[in-house]
């Protein structure tokens with residue numbers, strides 16, 4: 001692409017992503033399967049239909065899991081009982097009120113678990129959440145699996161950010177041996193860790209969740225191009241119960257909607273069509289996109305040139321693309337950096353932190369656009385999965401920048417060279 005992208009002016013002056021992010025953040029706590037998530041789905045459907053081009057539909061899929069209801073955690077030190085701030089995690093089984101010894105494993109790396117050995121068995125294991133958008137971090141799922149495999153009775157994960165309440169995030173994967181899990185505030189985690197330095201700490205714990213079966217609905221807009229090929233533009237619309245989910249993923253939803261509106265009328269003249277997809281149950285093991293990708297025939301997979309997945313595209317001025325080290329995806333990203341003047345820094349290791357992963361796993365080129373990768377100190381994305389993922393975190397200029405980059409990515413992916421496998 002040697003020409004400048006034709007969309008900078010249009011996105012800057014006509015884009016309405018700020019209104020969209022405000023609207024979806026208003027559906028507070030849109031955890032999949034909740035009325036707020038259904039309202040978000042309906043908003044997205046209405047907005048896509050109002051474009052008046054292509055076909056809009058939902059693709060249903062079954063999902064079964066544990067909906068979090070409540071959690072309770074208390075310690076008694078010197079005869080004084082203290083309630084600690086916590087929340088039940090999605091897909092945690094219930095735990096009837098019980099007393100458990102705490103084992104504090106600090107960060108909770110596989111090495112920490114190996115060193116603790118049998119001390120974990122039958123106890124409540126305490127670990128720390130980490131900034132997830134860093135190649136060196138140890139994901140919650142790894143810590144949870146270690147705790148489960150070593151026979152822990154309860155998984156406690158404490159926020160790494162002070163003053164923002166308990167951290168959330170799904171725990172189990174619907175395995176019969178899943179263990180109960182609570183997210184704790186930073187302060188609750190520190191209190192348990194400090195007491196553990198003096199004596200054996202016993203907590204009084206309870207986890208209430210409800211086994212449910214849902215029909216998830218992925219939302220799709222398809223506008224055909226000149227050939228059978230497609231560019232997928234995706235963003236997940238589910239979130240967590242504790243926040244407005246403004247960054248994650250109100251920002252991605254708003255930018256995808258904006259892009260669809262502003263580019264729709266041009267798509268018919270392009271080589272490849274535009275398939276906008278809003279996935280759900282992303283926060284539950286990427287289940288919506290997994291169901292979708294698994295449903296595709298080999299021909300349908302081949303017809304997808306690339307998936308451009310938007311997840312948390314605001315929160316830091318730096319944009320990154322998780323490319324899974326696909327050189328052709330990186331060439332696309334570089335052409336768009338040049339066309340827009342916005343640097344998009346590639347991150348090469350395969351990361352299973354959003355829906356692009358299921359495309360990559362199926363051999364379909366994909367990227368995740370994300371703000372502030374490897375910026376744990378300065379990126380507001382450190383507040384994801386906490387009550388502080390709020391609308392005031394959305395910087396309007398960052399939102400515009402992400403929308404300009406996305407419009408250019410879609411245009412170039414649809415009209416430029418096919419992205420190679």
Ligand SMILES: [Zn+2]
Pocket residue numbers: 236248249282311312354
């Ligand atoms: Zn997300």
